[in-house]
Amino acid sequence: MDLAAPSTPATLPRPAPGPLPAYRARVASGALVPDQAQALAAETLQDLWRRLRGYDPHPEAPEGGGFFSRFFRRKSAEGAPEGTPHGLYLVGGVGRGKSMLMDLFFACADLPRKRRIHFHQFMQECHQRIHAWKRAHPGEPDPIPPLADAVAAEAALLCFDEFQVHDIADAMILGRLFEALFHRGVVVVATSNTLPQDLFKGRPGRDAFLPFIALIRERLDVLVLDAARDYRRERILGLPTWHTPLGGRAERALDAAFRELTGEARGKPCRLAVLGRSLELPEVARGVARADFEALCGRHLGPADYLALATHIHTLVLDGVPRLGAENADRARRFITLVDALYEHRCKLVASAEAPPDRLHEQGENAAMFERTASRLVEMQSQEYLSLSHLT
Ligand SMILES: Nc1ncnc2c1ncn2[C@@H]1O[C@H](COP(=O)(O)OP(=O)(O)O)[C@@H](O)[C@H]1O
Ligand SMILES: [Mg+2]
Incomplete structure (x- = not known):
């Protein structure tokens, strides 16, 4: 046989x-x-x-x-x-x-x-x-x-x-x-x-x-399509959104969040037009973008870029937010602008960071200004905020 x-x-x-x-x-x-x-x-x-x-x-x-x-x-x-x-x-x-x-x-x-x-x-x-x-x-x-x-x-x-x-x-x-x-x-x-x-x-x-x-x-x-529920909201409501400290565990949590929100392990590159230029996002799927802190705040991007991002996507999965201070003041300023844009458009943020929001920026010229950002970051983790609809 x-x-x-x-x-x-x-x-x-x-x-x-x-x-x-x-x-x-x-x-x-x-x-x-x-x-x-x-x-x-x-x-x-x-x-x-x-x-x-x-x-x-x-x-x-x-x-x-x-x-x-x-x-x-x-x-x-x-x-x-x-x-x-x-x-x-x-x-x-x-x-x-x-x-x-x-x-x-x-x-x-x-x-x-x-x-x-x-x-x-x-x-x-x-x-x-x-x-x-x-x-x-x-x-x-x-x-x-x-x-x-x-x-x-x-x-x-x-x-x-x-x-x-x-x-x-x-x-x-x-x-x-x-x-x-x-x-x-x-x-x-x-x-x-x-x-x-x-x-x-x-x-x-x-x-x-x-x-x-x-x-x-x-x-x-x-x-x-008069579906019974807002499934996207249910998915994000079940997710922890601020992962600290940085490391393999936080990275895996962000992998899992991206998969849960999009049904995909990875996204595809996407180019947004910003004032005659273009902003390249490395990974986007189903209105969710995944990016490194460095890619978004480590180079010369400004309010128009963050605005385009916040209107185009409904959720940002952001890897590796470092402690902010005098040594990375430019990055800190850009991060503040990014969070403002996300907040104003009711974008959801899932992030991995070196510290909780109120411990992220304790010294340096932007520290006082960052208090408002920290408070927004805390609010953005609340179930009330996560229930709001994205404003495009
Ligand atoms: N019946 C369902 N059960 C569980 N999850 C669902 C269901 N329908 C949709 N989803 C999920 O909910 C999220 C939102 O769905 P999506 O198609 O993006 O909504 P819309 O395009 O209407 O805004 C997606 O992650 C999707 O996979
Ligand atoms: Mg849709």
């Missing part, structure tokens, strides 16, 4: 593919608490997943790509090629699992070209591309069609996390850009805290923005 022969029974069922089975498997394993609203959203995503299998709207022949492509790719009344599936706009309060569900969907989306990106980052990229295109094509008036060609060539499915419009420069290009993307058969899935009809509300220039809202409501099904 061949003892090495595989003994797997031929009848063992393979797990069914798609976001709904993936969601159910996570609930069954205990990684997720069962939630009816999430399960319903997972069903909707499963439908879309099925409709998108193998979807490929032939980006190599965009409109203008020749007589035949134009002839055969008839547009529906809405301006998208016939048969293009509607996308999905997943909206709800923070911590309801919108990003988690979209990520499950994205991971199994079975089509040749797909992309998941934070919406803010996508818009920055668009502005950079427009800028580069205008420089390369002086005198040509309209950068939107080539931009849409480039974006559509990269992805037939675009998943945007945290869809939000704050910026008039974004508002001005969004309508035409999205129209052009839909025209090219791109399907959009987005998570947002804001209903489409409330986007850019109360801002000057809103009237010009209304056609974009109409377009979103036409091309995307809106699904309100």
Whole structure:
């Protein structure tokens, strides 16, 4: 008898593919608490997943790509090629699992070209591309069609996390850009805290923005995720947030916190635009950044950098805050500015440090000023503070 022969029974069922089975498997394993609203959203995503299998709207022949492509790719009344599936706009309060569900969907989306990106980052990229295109094509008036060609060539499915419009420069290009993307058969899935009809509300220039809202409501099904709990808050409420002294134990506690908050062991690099420059964060996942004290306070960063950080992420996991004093006064000043920015935006902070907040800065020129910082750091560990929503 061949003892090495595989003994797997031929009848063992393979797990069914798609976001709904993936969601159910996570609930069954205990990684997720069962939630009816999430399960319903997972069903909707499963439908879309099925409709998108193998979807490929032939980006190599965009409109203008020749007589035949134009002839055969008839547009529906809405301006998208016939048969293009509607996308999905997943909206709800923070911590309801919108990003988690979209990520499950994205991971199994079975089509040749797909992309998941934070919406803010996508818009920055668009502005950079427009800028580069205008420089390369002086005198040509309209950068939107080539931009849409480039974006559509990269992805037939675009998943945007945290869809939000704050910026008039974004508002001005969004309508035409999205129209052009839909025209090219791109399907959009987005998570947002804001209903489409409330986007850019109360801002000057809103009237010009209304056609974009109409377009979103036409091309995307809106699904309100009314999950029972704010799972993010529950996760952070269970975590100690200030780890002292420095050493292997504190480092492991921060590893565990990052994993608990993001579901990932490590994050990915992320670049934020700050006043025409960019701030590189080494590790970001699910709105949580992990960084060393030295990386954030050991080099020339200022209030604008910390502000960009505090609006972009909801939690900072910060390694290695040293004792502060005369010998590292610059670092101390930057740390004060960093904590102010985090505090003002209700960002959560999980840190490892050489000492508790009120023992961190006992001497030197900034010591008096640091009292307020220490008091903020103590407050930021309270359950009340940890329950507050991030202000973006
Ligand atoms: N059903 C659930 N059970 C346990 N944890 C959950 C559940 N749903 C979401 N989470 C976790 O809660 C946190 C917040 O979820 P997230 O998808 O980021 O929320 P949102 O994007 O709606 O703000 C994440 O760490 C996520 O993994
Ligand atoms: Mg989210």
